[in-house]
Amino acid sequence: MVASDLPPLLLLSPLVFALVIFAMPTSGRSARLIELLHLVSIVGTLVLALTTVGYVLSHGTLVTFGDWLMVDPLAAIFVGLIGVVGCLTGFYSIGYIRHDVAHGELTAVKQKLYYGFFNLFLFTMLLVVTANNIVMMWVGIEATTLGSAFLVGIYGKGTSLEAAWKYLIICSVGVAFGLYGTVLTFANASASIDPHQAVLWTSILAHAQDLDPTLVKIAFVFVLIGFGTKAGIFPMHAWLPDAHSEAPSPVSGLLSGVLLKCGLFVIIRYYAVTMKAIGPEFPQSILLVLGVLTVAVSAFLVFVQHDFKRKLAYHSIEHVGLIVIGLGVGGPLGIAAALLHTINHSFTKALLFCGSGNVLQKYGTRDLRSVKGILRTAPVTGLFIMAGALALAGFPPFNVFVSEFMVFAAGLDAGYPKLMILVALLFTITVAALVDIIAHSVLGKAPENMEKSDSSWLSLAPMGVLLALIMVFGVAMPRPVGDILRQATGIVMDQGHATATATPIEHVAAKK
Structure with a gap:
C-alpha cells in the first residue's frame, strides 16, 4: 500500500461497512455479527486514521485523488479526533445498545440501522476533513446532517422525532448559507486562476491576495453563518440542545466531540484564506x-x-x-x-x-x-x-x-x-x-x-x-x-x- 492510498481507504472503511450492515438480515441471530462488523469498522477506521496522522507528521501533507483529497497537519488533527472518539463511542455503543434492545427501547431492525448510520456518520465527517475541494467540503457537511439525523430520532418518540426534524431543518437552512459562501469564493477565485483550480482550497489559499476583498468579506460572513450553524455558534445553536439530549448517549458524545468540530474545521479553512486575502x-x-x-x-x-x-x-x-x-x-x-x-x-x-x-x-x-x-x-x-x-x-x-x-x-x-x-x-x-x-x-x-x-x-x-x-x-x-x-x-x-x-x-x- 502506498501513502496516497491512505485517504481513500480511510473514507471507504466506514462507508463499506455501513453498506454491509444495512444489507444484513434483521434476525436475532445476526445481531452479534452486526456488532462484530461494527467493531471491525471502528477499529479499522482508528488504525487508518492514526496511520494517516503518523504519515503526515513524518512526511508532510498527503494529497491524492486529483488533489480533491488532502490531509495536511490541520486536517490530521481532526482525522485523529474522528478516529479516536469514533472508535471509543462506537465501542461504548455495543453495551449501550444491547441494554436498550433488552429493555424494549430499540428493536432488532433499529439496532441494525443504528450501527449502519453510525458508520455512515463517521464516513461523512471524514469526508469533510479530508476534502480539498471546497464544494465537496460543503457536500460533506450537508451529508453529516442527513447521516446523523436518523440517529437523533432513532427511538421514534415524539421528543426525539421533534429534535431530529428541528436538527434537519435548521442545519439544512443554515448550511445553505455555507453554500452561498462556497459559490462566492469559487467565483472570486475563478476571476484570477483556472476554474479547475479555483475549486481547490490549496489553490485558493495560494492566490488569496488576488481575490476581491469585498467578496472575501461577504463570503466569510456567509461561511460563518452556514458552517457556524453546524458548529453550534450563537445564534445558530438552537438545534443543538434538543439533538444532543434526545440522541442515544454515544451519538451525543460523537455529535459534541466531533461533529461540532467539523463545522469549526471548515470555518478555520476559510479563516486562513480570509486572513491572507484582507488581513x-x-x-x-x-x-x-x-x-x-x-x-x-x-x-x-x-x-x-x-x-x-x-x-x-x-x-x-x-x-x-x-x-x-x-x-x-x-x-x-x-x-x-x-x-x-x-x-x-x-x-x-x-x-x-x-x-x-x-x-x-x-x-x-x-x-x-x-x-x-x-x-x-x-x-x-x-x-x-x-x-x-x-x-x-x-x-x-x-x-x-x-x-x-x-x-x-x-x-x-x-x-x-x-x-x-x-x-x-x-x-x-x-x-x-x-x-x-x-x-x-x-x-x-x-x-x-x-x-x-x-x-x-x-x-x-x-x-x-x-x-x-x-x-x-x-x-x-x-x-x-x-x-x-x-x-x-x-x-x-x-x-x-x-x-x-x-x-x-x-x-x-x-x-x-
Whole structure:
C-alpha cells in the first residue's frame, strides 16, 4: 500500500461497512455479527486514521485523488479526533445498545440501522476533513446532517422525532448559507486562476491576495453563518440542545466531540484564506464578538437546566464559543490554543455523555433532581462523571485547564484584558453548574431502594480510556501532538508547516 492510498481507504472503511450492515438480515441471530462488523469498522477506521496522522507528521501533507483529497497537519488533527472518539463511542455503543434492545427501547431492525448510520456518520465527517475541494467540503457537511439525523430520532418518540426534524431543518437552512459562501469564493477565485483550480482550497489559499476583498468579506460572513450553524455558534445553536439530549448517549458524545468540530474545521479553512486575502482584523473581530456572545448565552442557560444531557449540550456551546474566541484572538498562541481546546473538549465531552448514558440506564431518567448518589449506586460511573465534570470545569491537572489557560494567555498577550476578565466571569457560572452536579448528583444521598451495581465493562472500558487521555493531555501532552499543533498553526497563519521552533507558551514568553 502506498501513502496516497491512505485517504481513500480511510473514507471507504466506514462507508463499506455501513453498506454491509444495512444489507444484513434483521434476525436475532445476526445481531452479534452486526456488532462484530461494527467493531471491525471502528477499529479499522482508528488504525487508518492514526496511520494517516503518523504519515503526515513524518512526511508532510498527503494529497491524492486529483488533489480533491488532502490531509495536511490541520486536517490530521481532526482525522485523529474522528478516529479516536469514533472508535471509543462506537465501542461504548455495543453495551449501550444491547441494554436498550433488552429493555424494549430499540428493536432488532433499529439496532441494525443504528450501527449502519453510525458508520455512515463517521464516513461523512471524514469526508469533510479530508476534502480539498471546497464544494465537496460543503457536500460533506450537508451529508453529516442527513447521516446523523436518523440517529437523533432513532427511538421514534415524539421528543426525539421533534429534535431530529428541528436538527434537519435548521442545519439544512443554515448550511445553505455555507453554500452561498462556497459559490462566492469559487467565483472570486475563478476571476484570477483556472476554474479547475479555483475549486481547490490549496489553490485558493495560494492566490488569496488576488481575490476581491469585498467578496472575501461577504463570503466569510456567509461561511460563518452556514458552517457556524453546524458548529453550534450563537445564534445558530438552537438545534443543538434538543439533538444532543434526545440522541442515544454515544451519538451525543460523537455529535459534541466531533461533529461540532467539523463545522469549526471548515470555518478555520476559510479563516486562513480570509486572513491572507484582507488581513486578520475583519475575521478576528467577527469571531471575537460571536465567541463572547456564544459563551455568555450558554453560561446563563446551562445553569437552569435540569436535564443532564441538555446541561452538557449547553456546555458544548460554551466551549465552542471559547474555541472561537481563541481563533478571534489570533496569533500563534491563540490559534494553537483553539486547536488544543478542540482536542481536549472532544475527549472530555465524550466521557461525560457516555457517563450520562450509564446514568440514564441506571436511574431511568436524565433529570438531575432525581439522580442522586451516583458514586454510591454505580461507583465507577460516578468516579468517571466526577472526573469529567472537574475536567470540563477547567480544574488542574486535567486537560481542559491547559487549553483554557492558553486561550486566556493569548487574549491577554493580544491586548484584550477586559474581554478575558468578562469571559472568565462567565465561566464561573458554568463551573458552579458543574460543581452542583458533583455535589448533589454524584455525591448526594442515594435512593434507598436502589441496588449497588455498575454498567458492564463494555461501557466502562472506553470511558476509562477517555479519562486516561484527559489525564495525559493535562499532565504531559505527547510530543507528536505538540508538533502537529505547531504545524497546523503555521498552515492557518500561512507560514508553511511550522510557525517556529518554539512552543506556543515559549512564543509568549519570548515576546514579553
